[in-house]
Amino acid sequence: MSRASSPAPAESSSGSRSVASCPGSPSPTSLSPATRASTAAAAAASVQVISVRSARSLLRSAAARDLRTLDEILSAADADPFNSKLFVHGLGWETTSEGLRAAFARYGEIEDCRVGFVQFRHRSSASRALREPQRLIDNCMTACQLVFTELTPH
Numbered sequence: 001m002s003r004a005s006s007p008a009p010a011e012s013s014s015g016s017r018s019v020a021s022c023p024g025s026p027s028p029t030s031l032s033p034a035t036r037a038s039t040a041a042a043a044a045a046s047v048q049v050i051s052v053r054s055a056r057s058l059l060r061s062a063a064a065r066d067l068r069t070l071d072e073i074l075s076a077a078d079a080d081p082f083n084s085k086l087f088v089h090g091l092g093w094e095t096t097s098e099g100l101r102a103a104f105a106r107y108g109e110i111e112d113c114r115v116g117f118v119q120f121r122h123r124s125s126a127s128r129a130l131r132e133p134q135r136l137i138d139n140c141m142t143a144c145q146l147v148f149t150e151l152t153p154h
Helices: 033-049 052-065 067-079 097-107 123-130
Strands: 085-089 110-114 117-120 134-137 140-146
Touching: 052 067, 067 123, 085 123, 097 110, 097 117, 097 123, 097 134, 117 123, 123 140
Parallel strands: none
Antiparallel strands: 085 117, 085 140, 110 117, 134 140
């Protein structure tokens, strides 16, 4: 499969020249709504079959090229429960959700807390809590870890 050659620089109304950010690709704003929808559908179908490793590589590359993409990735990671929900094991029978919330409140805003599970609003709060994975709660030594762990290698 051959790649399209880079487009010629376009001249703006001010007389300066600019080049599309992706060689050989039209600007997303220059595409018709039907073409945009078709492209989005093709992208969605492709995402279903791409490996996790390849997806991570593509995200790293996109984030390195574009700060807005990096910000979007960081925001998504921050809001994803995958990165901010902790399982706390070793709790005593008398531990309540309120007691568990009190034990973890110093690490950041808690979105949800039920005995055994603490869902922080932000990934950074969960990361701070995990710096001290073991702690004494209601006279029991407990340990915490992310609820969701990777099933595939990085």
